Amino acid sequence: MKLTNINKSFGNKHVLKNTTLDFPAGKTTVMVGPSGSGKSTILRSLNLLVMPESGQYDFGNHHLDFSHKVxxxxxLAIRQETGMVFQDYNLFPNKTVLGNIIEGPTQVLKQPKQEAIKVARELLAKVGLTEYGEAYPHELSGGQAQRVAIARALAMRPKYILLDEPTSALDPELELSVLKVLLQLADERQSMVIVTHNMVFAKRVADKIIFVEDGEILYDGSPTSFFAPNNPNQRIKNFIASMTMENLK
Structure with a gap:
């Protein structure tokens, strides 16, 4: 999965500026940076929820040139191969947990309903929610709802899962339940791209870190170098210190 020379503007604001990035298969890429830096715009471009004005997108056998109409x-082809998880879950309120998970496989992938239910129950076990298949979203905690959203994304058998601040709306205890699921997926080499402000989690889960600020890529490399005390980039050191409250005196 690769973006090359991507440009995107919202009104007069140039959000992405000739952005070039690759997201290795079988790895977890974590994007960090201040709010409004362009992280979510990059992520949503991968799912085509945001359409850049120019640049190229290569994903498997797909090649898109954004200077032409997509x-x-x-x-549809790109979205069938990428599962998107948002910070506010986006579950269908009128469907049970099982109904939410089987909606995509039965409607988009045309999977037989009983097969989809079998897979959905296996995924609920995977995310620690075996007993919640008949529950409705309003009966779930935030952490449970987010784990259902992850199970729903996995049910589509995506090549990549894209997660936009998946735990930012959760309190720390509920956040931990979701992060444990993502760590398990990372250990299983599920390809993921995660936008997060949680530096402890980023350090633990990332195979690759991307630091974005003002639409530009200031770092693209290993988490070891990114979090190293002797990182020569003072801006990154200041950011990490602020996010981990190391500079709170």
């Missing part, structure tokens, strides 16, 4: 067929 067809509905290409959008």
């Amino acid at each position: 067809s509905s067929k290409d959008k």
Whole structure:
């Protein structure tokens, strides 16, 4: 999965500036940076929820040139191979947990309903929610709802899972339950791209760190070098200190 020379503006604000990034398969890439830096715009470009004005996107056998109109067929193909998880879950309130998870496989992948239910129950066990198949979203805690959202994404058998601040709306205890699931997926070599402000989690889960600020990539490399005390980039050191409260006196 690779973006090359991507540009995106919202009104007069140039959000992404000739951005070039690759996201290795079988790895977890974590994007960090201050709010409004362009992280979520990059992530949503990978799922085509945001359409850049120019640049190229290569993903498996797909090649898109954003200077030309992207067809509905290409959008559908990309979205079938990428699972998106948002910070506010986006579960269907009128469907049970099982109903939420089987919606995509039965409607988009045309999977037989009983097969989809079997897979959904296996995924609920995977995320620690075996007993919640018949529950409705309003009966779940935030952490439970987010784990259902992850199970729903996995049910589509995506090549990549894209997660946009998946725990930012949760209190620390509920956040931990979700992070444990993501760590398990990372250990299983599920390809993931995660936007997060949690530096402890980023350090633990990332195979690769990308630091974004003002639409530009200030770091693209290993977490070891990124978090090293002798990192020569003072801006990154200041950011990490602020996010971990190391500079709170």
